[in-house]
Structure formats: structure tokens, C-alpha cells
Amino acid sequence: MYEIHLDAFDGPLDLLLFFIRRDELDIYDIPIARIADEYLSYVRVMQDVDLDGVGDFIYMAAVLINIKARLLLPSEELDEDGEPIDPRAELVERLLEYLRYKEATQQLRVLEEERAAVFHRGKASAVKAEYIDTVEVYQNTTVFDLIKALKPLLLQAPAEPTIELTNESYTVEQQIGFMRDVLAIGERKAFRYVVAARSKPFIIATFLAVLELARRGSLRLFVDAEAVDFYVERQEGNLTLEPEEA
Amino acid sequence: MESTDFRDLTDLDRVVEALVFATDVPIAAAAVTEVIGEVLGATIEEAAVVEAVAALNASYAQIGSILCIEHVAEGYRMATDKRMAPYLNVFFRQERKTRLSRSLMETLAIIAYRQPATKPEVDAVRGVDSDYAVRRLLEHGLVEITGRSESLGKPLLYSTTPVFLERFGLASLDELPTLREIEELLNEPAFSKERAELLVLKDLLPPEPTDSADEATP
Amino acid sequence: MESTDFRDLTDLDRVVEALVFATDVPIAAAAVTEVIGEVLGATIEEAAVVEAVAALNASYAQIGSILCIEHVAEGYRMATDKRMAPYLNVFFRQERKTRLSRSLMETLAIIAYRQPATKPEVDAVRGVDSDYAVRRLLEHGLVEITGRSESLGKPLLYSTTPVFLERFGLASLDELPTLREIEELLNEPAFSKERAELLVLKDLLPPEPTDSADEATP
Numbered sequence: 035m036y037e038i039h040l041d042a043f044d045g046p047l048d049l050l051l052f053f054i055r056r057d058e059l060d061i062y063d064i065p066i067a068r069i070a071d072e073y074l075s076y077v078r079v080m081q082d083v084d085l086d087g088v089g090d091f092i093y094m095a096a097v098l099i100n101i102k103a104r105l106l107l108p109s110e111e112l113d114e115d116g117e118p119i120d121p122r123a124e125l126v127e128r129l130l131e132y133l134r135y136k137e138a139t140q141q142l143r144v145l146e147e148e149r150a151a152v153f154h155r156g157k158a159s160a161v162k163a164e165y166i167d168t169v170e171v172y173q174n175t176t177v178f179d180l181i182k183a184l185k186p187l188l189l190q191a192p193a194e195p196t197i198e199l200t201n202e203s204y205t206v207e208q209q210i211g212f213m214r215d216v217l218a219i220g221e222r223k224a225f226r227y228v229v230a231a232r233s234k235p236f237i238i239a240t241f242l243a244v245l246e247l248a249r250r251g252s253l254r255l256f257v258d259a260e261a262v263d264f265y266v267e268r269q270e271g272n273l274t275l276e277p278e279e280a
Numbered sequence: 281m282e283s284t285d286f287r288d289l290t291d292l293d294r295v296v297e298a299l300v301f302a303t304d305v306p307i308a309a310a311a312v313t314e315v316i317g318e319v320l321g322a323t324i325e326e327a328a329v330v331e332a333v334a335a336l337n338a339s340y341a342q343i344g345s346i347l348c349i350e351h352v353a354e355g356y357r358m359a360t361d362k363r364m365a366p367y368l369n370v371f372f373r374q375e376r377k378t379r380l381s382r383s384l385m386e387t388l389a390i391i392a393y394r395q396p397a398t399k400p401e402v403d404a405v406r407g408v409d410s411d412y413a414v415r416r417l418l419e420h421g422l423v424e425i426t427g428r429s430e431s432l433g434k435p436l437l438y439s440t441t442p443v444f445l446e447r448f449g450l451a452s453l454d455e456l457p458t459l460r461e462i463e464e465l466l467n468e469p470a471f472s473k474e475r476a477e478l479l480v481l482k483d484l485l486p487p488e489p490t491d492s493a494d495e496a497t498p
Numbered sequence: 499m500e501s502t503d504f505r506d507l508t509d510l511d512r513v514v515e516a517l518v519f520a521t522d523v524p525i526a527a528a529a530v531t532e533v534i535g536e537v538l539g540a541t542i543e544e545a546a547v548v549e550a551v552a553a554l555n556a557s558y559a560q561i562g563s564i565l566c567i568e569h570v571a572e573g574y575r576m577a578t579d580k581r582m583a584p585y586l587n588v589f590f591r592q593e594r595k596t597r598l599s600r601s602l603m604e605t606l607a608i609i610a611y612r613q614p615a616t617k618p619e620v621d622a623v624r625g626v627d628s629d630y631a632v633r634r635l636l637e638h639g640l641v642e643i644t645g646r647s648e649s650l651g652k653p654l655l656y657s658t659t660p661v662f663l664e665r666f667g668l669a670s671l672d673e674l675p676t677l678r679e680i681e682e683l684l685n686e687p688a689f690s691k692e693r694a695e696l697l698v699l700k701d702l703l704p705p706e707p708t709d710s711a712d713e714a715t716p
Contacts, residue, residue, distance in 0.1 A: 044601055045626035090626040128625070134677055135623055139600075139607040141675040145666040146597060151583035152568070152667065155576055157304040158357040161520045165368035177448050180392065181457060181465050183385035187405060187479065188462070189470040225407075234474060245404050249432050255409075289562040298564050298582035299589055315589045339561040344507040345554075346516050347565075364516035370533045371517055371525075 045087070046094030047132040049076065054129075061129060064122055066105055070098035101125060204236055209243035213266070217253060222267040289339060292316070292324065296332040300349050300356045308355035387413035391423050392444065392456060393480050396437035398429045405479055414438060422447065505553055510534070510542065514550040514574075524573025524664060547574075571663035572670050598638075605631035609641050610662065611677050614655035616647045632656065640665065 043049045053069050054061055077095045080088045104121035111119040120126075216228055225244065229237045244266055247253045256265040289297070295316060299307055309329035316324055333349050333356055340347045346361040360368070380388065387410045391397050394405075402410045417423040417438075426439040440453070450456065457465060459476045507515075517530055527547040534542055551567050551574055558565050564579040578586065598606065605628045609615045612623075620628045635641040635656075644657040658671070668674060 044604055045624050047625040087626055094625060128622075131623055132625065134679075135604065135608050135611065138611055138675065138677055139604045142603060142607050142610070142666060143597075145668070145675075146603075148580070149665060149667045150597075151580040153298070153302040153578040153582065153586045155358070155519060156302045158306050159301070159303075159359060159519075160522075161360055161368055162372050162522065165365060165372045165520070167369040167373045177450065177455075177457060178465065179380075179385060180389045180448060181462055183382060184389045184462065184479065185466055185468065187386065187390075188466065188472055188475050189468060238474070238478070241404070245400065249400065255403075294562070294564045294579075295582065295585050298578045298586060301565060301576075302578060302586055303589070311589075315585055318588050319584050336563075339563065343557040343561055344512070345557065346512045347519060358519075360516045360519055361512075364513065366537050367513050367516055367533055368520055370536050371520065371529075 046091045047129060048136075049073070049091065050094065050098075051129060051133065051136075062126060064126070066098060066102050066122060070095070070102045073098055097125065204239035206239055206242045206246060209236075209240045210247060212240060213243050213247055213253070217266065217268040222256065222265045224265050228266070289335060290332070292328060293332040293335050293339075296329055296356075297336050300333070300336075301358050303357065306352050306355035306357040311355070383408075383410075383413050384416055388417055388422055388440070388444070390479065391417070391438050392440050392453070395439040395453075396426050396429075397439075398431070398435035398437055400435055402438075505556070507553060507557055508550070510546060511550040511553050511557075514547055515554050518551070518554075518567050518574045519576050521573075521575060524571040524575040524660070526573040529573070568667070569669045570667055571660040573660075575664075601626075601628075601631050602634055602638075606635055606640055606658070606662070609635070609656050610658050610671075610674060613657040613671075614644050614647075615657075616649065616653035616655055618649075618651075618653055620656075 043052065050069070050073065053059070053072060054064065059065065059069075074095050077088070077091045080091055101121045111121075113119050213228075216223060225241070229240050232240070244253065244255070247266075248255050252268070254267045256267065296312055299312055299315060309326040312329045313324050313326055316322065333351070337348050340349075346364055348359055348361065349356050350359045383406075386406060387402055390402050390405050391414075394401060399410060399414055402414065414423070418425070421441055421443040423438045423444065424441045425436050427437045428434045429437055444450075445452065459473075459480060462476065463471050463473075513534055514530055517525055517533060527544040530547045531542050531544055534540065551569070555566050558567075564582050565576055566579065567574050568577045604624060605620055608620045608623050609632075612619060617628055617632055620632065632641070636643075639659055639661040641656045641662065642659050643654050645655045646652045647655050662668075663670065
């Protein structure tokens with residue numbers, strides 16, 4: 035037996051091809067009896083070293099032995115044309131098919147080699163980082179998401195004083211007057227501070243008053259960085275906080 | 281950029297070109313001379329590399345290429361003409377899946393319920409400036425400008441778009457939950473009807489002396 | 499490569515150049531026209547892109563640059579001339595691309611030529627179970643699942659990817675070397691030992707039998 039590198043074969047067909055090549059056999063007339071015996075002896079070695087995939091080789095050995103047995107018997111099998119069927123035919127067909135792809139594999143290998151000599155732009159010049167432009171694509175949203183977004187706006191201001199005055203009511207005009215007094219003292223004021231501890235109707239009317247004053251250009255509104263509060267300030271050069279004459 | 285007259289590229293130029301093109305980090309002149317030394321067994325001056333870069337840049341300019349070799353702190357690398365930025369921006373545009381931010385969603389909800397709504401109205405309900413949010417919603421095609429209010433300053437009116445309906449799976453605006461439904465959906469003890477009304481009532485701003493401003497339609 | 503006479507580069511050429519330079523994977527002509535369409539609002543033919551690539555390559559040749567735009571994986575990408583490989587290999591110290599193992603290459607070849615192919619089909623041709631090889635090829639992005647066969651057990655179908663085309667420098671699957679017919683393989687010169695050696699790379703073959711000494715390995 036020749037020294038053989040068991041892992042040099044891709045599979046049982048590859049090993050079989052090796053025998054055929056080595057002995058310069060006619061692939062259409064493989065001396066199955068001889069090859070089967072040799073094949074078996076290799077498979078035994080494989081079993082001993084417990085090589086991965088040895089099962090595939092054992093299967094092929096079984097196929098070879100089966101063919102060998104059929105060759106010993108007078109042929110009963112006939113093909114469509116009434117010719118006796120060579121028990122080796124199917125195996126030969128498989129070998130040839132395998133051979134085609136084996137050659138194709140070599141051609142791909144050549145392409146791979148050629149390709150390895152080609153280099154592409156390296157990351158030093160990766161312009162992607164420089165020019166990337168991220169566009170946000172919104173995931174599907176539901177109406178409920180919309181409603182949930184409104185939640186903070188729709189919940190009651192916490193800790194309303196329970197001692198509510200009966201029929202408390204404020205008009206926007208009243209609160210414009212109130213704001214005028216507040217702003218007359220000077221500096222920018224947080225709206226939250228201005229309406230601190232006041233009742234809801236008071237807050238709403240005052241808020242509307244602020245909007246109206248802002249609309250008239252009598253005061254300026256500022257939003258803080260966290261956007262949790264806003265500030266009001268008398269508009270410079272427009273000190274009249276008098277209500278607009280309708 | 282170095283101003284060098286165009287000349288035929290030499291083999292050294294070509295090696296420099298290949299290395300500068302393929303390198304993953306800017307390559308120093310010294311690294312180039314090292315490679316050449318190793319391959320050819322020849323020693324070249326770093327000045328020759330500098331010269332090669334100038335020759336390459338002159339060649340690129342000669343044919344009107346947008347390529348150029350730039351010298352950054354650590355060495356050389358290939359770059360494209362800045363004028364190509366618009367094309368590269370579009371090419372590299374990446375889509376990032378994201379949800380609408382809370383502030384965008386809030387603003388969108390207010391516009392959806394009050395439409396057509398002005399920005400001052402939205403600001404009033406939210407208590408914060410909604411300039412950015414409205415701009416983003418416009419960019420995403422979720423709201424659109426549908427006219428101008430008659431109120432002072434004639435602020436723009438915003439309404440939701442068909443894209444909005446599509447995104448939220450609504451056949452029409454009628455399918456938006458009503459205030460009562462919202463109350464049920466939220467199932468919050470602290471739910472404030474007053475605030476809810478603030479959201480949908482059109483007369484948030486005091487009525488204009490002349491006529492009802494918010495009736496203005498596009 | 500297209501042989502086009504050198505001409506002055508046009509603005510379109512330059513845009514193509516910038517995109518082909520910038521892309522990390524081959525860029526299709528259609529992608530170029532799309533970018534241009536979006537930036538300029540103008541429609542250009544894909545043929546104009548092909549022409550631009552030819553003009554750029556002519557320009558590079560004109561100045562003797564080692565850069566060229568290759569047509570690979572149904573797109574375009576800038577690459578270095580093969581002759582620069584020795585310098586680049588030294589520069590990168592180790593080869594950047596690892597070769598595929600024999601079993602992976604064989605499996606890949608079968609999928610490439612028979613695609614879409616099922617694993618049972620591949621197994622049958624190879625005579626071994628290709629589970630591991632197929633999985634590795636999927637991991638490498640060289641093949642992908644492209645459906646299910648109608649045959650027994652409805653096995654998955656595998657096809658090659660653009661990564662495959664690029665790795666082997668193919669513009670499209672049409673460029674795969676023709677799979678030779680069996681007769682051809684056997685006939686010229688008759689399936690001989692020499693032929694066998696040509697078919698198989700040296701390192702694939704086990705050492706030649708020296709003599710008939712019993713040197714069977716354990």
C-alpha cells in the first residue's frame with residue numbers, strides 16, 4: 035500500500051479518482067474487484083484513525099463491493115435497448131460528474147489567485163464616514179402611540195389645592211392686567227413661578243393672557259433648554275402692557 | 281496642493297499611488313520607502329515620495345480627475361474633490377429605523393386633533409416652543425402647510441397629510457379616537473377633561489376682534 | 499477593458515469617478531443614475547455611465563495610473579493593477595484574502611454551476627455531506643438561500659451572491675468559465691495521467707507512489 039494522506043481527499047469519489055489516475059485506468063472500464071479491495075484497505079485505516087466523514091467512505095466501499103458482486107454474477111439486467119446493463123455504469127456517471135465540478139473548482143481557484151493580486155481602496159480613504167447622511171425612517175406607529183404621547187398633556191397638574199374657591203373664574207382680560215403687574219417689576223420670570231399654587235382656572239386664564247400679550251408683541255417668551263418651563267419677559271421698547279384697543 | 285508640472289508617471293509614482301490608494305491608515309513617506317526597500321532592495325529618499333505624490337496630483341489634475349492625494353497629520357491618503365459632496369451624501373444616505381421622538385409625537389398629536397393648527401397654538405398646548413418639532417414633521421411629510429391663519433402675524437396653518445393617515449393606519453381623520461375614547465384608552469385617574477378640551481377646542485386664543493380666526497381654511 | 503480614446507473628462511465622468519472611488523462594494527450603473535437623478539433631478543441613461551467608466555479608464559491609462567475601474571459583480575469598483583501586488587503584499591505583511599479550503603471551493607463550484615441547487619444535490623455530486631461547507635459559505639456571504647425546491651422534503655435552494663462574483667472577479671454569472679463536457683474532459687488527451695495532473699493542483703494530490711514498499715501509514 036502506498037503512503038497516503040487521508041485528509042488529502044475531499045471524499046470517496048476523490049479517492050476513487052485517485053486510484054483511477056494513478057493506475058491510468060480507463061474510467062469506463064474500471065477493474066472493480068481490484069479497486070474495491072484496495073479501497074477497503076484504505077477505509078480500514080481511516081476507521082482506525084477515526085477520521086471525520088469516514089461514513090461516506092464506508093458507504094462508497096459498500097457500493098464498490100456491491101458492484102463487484104454483481105459483476106461476478108451473469109447479468110440479468112437489461113436496459114431499454116435490451117443491452118445488458120453494466121453494474122458500473124451509475125458509478126462511472128457519478129465519477130464523471132464529479133470530475134467536471136472538480137475541474138470547475140480548479141478554474142475558480144485560478145480566478146481566486148488572480149483576484150488576490152487586485153487591491154481596493156483602503157479605509158484610509160474611506161469617504162463614507164465623511165459623507166454619511168443618516169435619514170431617519172420611522173417605524174410603524176399606532177394611534178395608541180399618538181394617544182400615549184398626549185398623556186402628559188392630559189393629566190391633571192399634581193397636588194391641586196383641595197380648598198377650591200367656589201365659582202372661581204378669571205377672564206383673560208383680568209389676567210392681562212395681572213401679567214402687566216407681574217412684569218412691571220422687571221425681570222424675566224418663569225411661568226411656573228408666576229402661577230405657582232394657583233388654581234387651574236387661574237393658570238389657564240393667565241396662560242391665555244400670556245399668549246395674547248405675546249401675540250401683541252408686548253412680551254417675549256423663552257423656553258429653557260430642557261423645555262420643561264417657559265419664561266416671560268417684558269418686550270423691550272414696547273412697554274405698554276395696555277390691552278389693545280379693539 | 282503642490283504645484284508640479286505634469287510629467288509621465290514613473291514606476292515609483294505608481295507604487296506610491298497603489299499604496300496610498302490601498303492603505304487603511306494614512307501612509308507616511310517612510311512607510312513607502314520601507315516597502316520599496318523590501319521589494320526592490322533599493323533605498324530611496326523620502327523626498328522622492330513627496331515628489332511622487334506631487335506628480336500624481338499633477339496627473340490627476342491634468343485629466344480633470346476628482347481624485348487627489350492629501351497629506352494629513354500621519355501621512356498620505358487619497359481623497360475626492362469636496363465638490364462631489366452632494367453626490368456622496370446621497371449615495372451614503374443611510375436609513376436608520378427610529379421611532380418618532382416624544383416631542384414629535386406630541387406635536388403631531390396636537391396638530392392631528394386641532395388641525396388646521398398654528399404653531400403658537402401648538403406651543404400653547406405643549407407649553408414649549410415647537411419650532412423644531414414642526415419642522416421635523418414637515419420634513420417627514422407627516423404634516424403640511426395648508427394656509428395662513430387670519431390671526432395677528434398670520435401664522436401658518438398646519439394639517440396632517442395622507443402620509444400621516446397611512447403611517448397610523450387610519451382611513452380618515454374621523455377614525456382618530458374621540459376625547460372620551462382617549463380617556464378610556466389612557467385609563468388614568470388623573471385624566472383632566474379640561475386639559476383634553478384644551479387640546480381640541482379651537483378657541484384657545486382669545487377671539488379676534490374681527491371674526492373667528494381659526495375658521496380660516498386653505 | 500473598453501478601449502476608448504482619451505477625452506477630457508466631463509462632469510458626469512467625475513461624478514461616476516467619485517462614486518466608484520467611494521463605494522465599498524461594486525456600484526451598479528443604475529445606482530449611479532439614481533444618485534445623479536436625485537441630486538440633479540435629471541435622468542441619465544445607464545449607457546452614459548458605462549461610457550463614463552470607459553472614459554475614466556482611458557484617462558487613467560493616459561497618465562499611466564495603476565488605477566482602473568473594474569466591471570465586477572454587475573457593478574463598478576476602483577482597483578489596482580495586478581502588477582502592484584508584490585508591493586501591496588509586502589505592505590500588508592500578510593495576504594489580505596484567505597483562500598477557500600478545498601471542500602468549500604468544491605461546494606461553491608457545484609452551487610455556482612447548478613444554481614439554484616439544494617444541499618442533497620451538492621451532497622450527491624460530492625459524495626459527502628456538505629452541511630458544514632454550505633454553512634461556511636453562507637457565513638462568508640458567498641451563497642444565499644433563494645427559496646425551496648419542490649422536490650421531496652422541500653430542501654432549501656442555494657445560489658451564489660454578488661460577493662461570490664466579486665471574489666472571483668466576475669462581472670456576472672455569464673462569465674463563469676464554461677463547465678466542460680465530460681467527453682471533452684476525457685478525450686483530450688485521453689483521460690491520461692498527464693491530464694489528471696493538469697486537472698488537479700499538485701498540492702491536492704497525495705505524494706506520488708515512490709515504489710511498492712509497504713509504507714502504509716497507520
